[in-house]
Amino acid sequence: MKNQLSDSQLAQYEKNGFIVIENFLDHDELELWRENTQEAVDQRLASKGMLTNQDADEYYRSVFTQCLKLADTHSGMRRIIFNPRIAEMAATLSGIDTIRVWHDQALFKPPFGNPTSWHLDNPFWSFDSHHAISIWVALDDATLANGCMFYIPGTHKTARYDNVGIGKQVGDLFCLYPEWKSIEPVGCPCPAGSAVFHHGLVAHGAGANMTNKPRRAMTCAYMPDGCVFNGKRNVLPEDYFNSLQIGDPLNDPVVNPLVWSKNMVANS
Ligand SMILES: O=C(O)CCC(=O)C(=O)O
């Protein structure tokens, strides 16, 4: 795993709000991620479990097959997602000392799948933070033809917390941010095993899958330690959600496990 970050990569992330790490996983690691992710997704779909988009409308189901919090239901995924080396990279990029998992999610764009409309991530979530970050790992080659990621550089600096969602109009986000229309989007094709880290407030989306094969990705979103509840349920378990008041710390060790801390390393 290529888990070293150079100063120039840190500066690029700060400036653009995303960074591609080609061939992040080596051959064996990629095989492990593929096997575990595919198995965890198959199990979740077969069990008709919660935290999928299988009850959504036909359009959204064809954007991707979405399965959230696979680390909760699959031990192999737990080992992958709770890897402190990845969490350390996420913390280092976002400039924080202690980091929790918000949620993992598999996003498999099916053959001939719909595009992923331009959106921001953090406005979906139960906390507001300028230090939220995700890793998106390509399990298949991600190409301009099959729906690789696209970003609008620098937008994390002026984004707000309104949520446009991921609807049927690819460009709905620009009704909210007309000033972003003049910035050239950057496509990020990358070979399988590559990773993209992106800021929770950077504008991003993915093209349609024009090919007859799936474009699979495994992702994890991280929350800085110390974040507070903003009133949105998102993926919070119902009982926990009902127990929270706006402003309460989101520090449940099971729901949002602390996966890396500078102090943890210093003390160990
Ligand atoms: O994989 C996709 O199509 C979209 C991914 C995305 O929006 C994300 O990881 O935040």
Ligand SMILES: [Fe+2]
């Ligand atoms: Fe996203």
